[in-house]
Amino acid sequence: MSMYTGHVIGIDIGGTHFRIGAVGVDGTVQKADVIPSSFIGSAARPLEAIADAVKAYVRKTGIANSLCVSVGLPATVDRQRKMVYSVPNIIGPDSRHVLDNLNIVDGLEQYLDIPVLLNKDVNNLLAYDMFMQDLYDKEIVVACYIGTGFGGAIYIYGQFLMGKHGVANEIGHIPYYKGKEFCTCGKRACTECYASGRALKQLQEKYFPETFIGDVFLKHGAEAPLLEFVEACALPIATQANIMDPDYIIIGGGVVDMPGFPKEELLRQVKAHTRHPLPADDLTLIFSEQRRNMGVVGAAIYALTERGIQTSESFARELKLNIDKQET
């Protein structure tokens, strides 16, 4: 038997799906489970319900020797990475934000007898992307993920950028000059009002009501409303380039992954809005290899590096080979 035993349970909680899986320290993976995340909002005690889902997964898969549980949430998380401030996508009865201001780590550890780690979901996505693209040795890596909202993460000088309160880089909420739309965060003129899956849905309903949202770039990608949308998506990415002068910019998320999304036009717009001659002339922009369970694997990778858990020498190679087994 290998001296490298044990695994990390990774959890990715989104507004729609709750995904749970496990990564072994030898690079093996357990098939991930996906269930509707609505069970959290409808539970009398949301954290107990999440803990029960962990126990059910452990029972079902028969995995032994769990080292820790690593949770990613679409939330602002405190600097100690224990408490969440605001999680607008996990709602209960009366649209109440059931996880807001909860200490997720201490709360879950009451029900589970192993350590719990908490992180912003986009940081886990960046952990995944840096692992897959071998970028952990770079000085500055920034990522922009355009999904339902617009999320970003920054890895700088060997760590994820946190900020005074832990809520640095809320790039989805930087202001657009003279913007009149209101954001789900309550503020006016946020990036997400113009550059997000939510904004794209509004454009489709207004300009292309006959077109299925999934086909909107295939059928109308060259028309003005969508070209403006792509420019709106490019602005925060160019902003990151101008502020950070990063080694790499990773671009991902469900919107970018849609059929017909004009990646070349996005890159052209990013470059056009970046300072010349540098960093514009030497930008390294790469697209994330989207996987449904990248948040689960990313949560596990984050926990392994954060806790300094020793992995087998063949860990990286094995995990890259096994990663597709996570897909459900």
Ligand SMILES: [Zn+2]
């Ligand atoms: Zn906002």
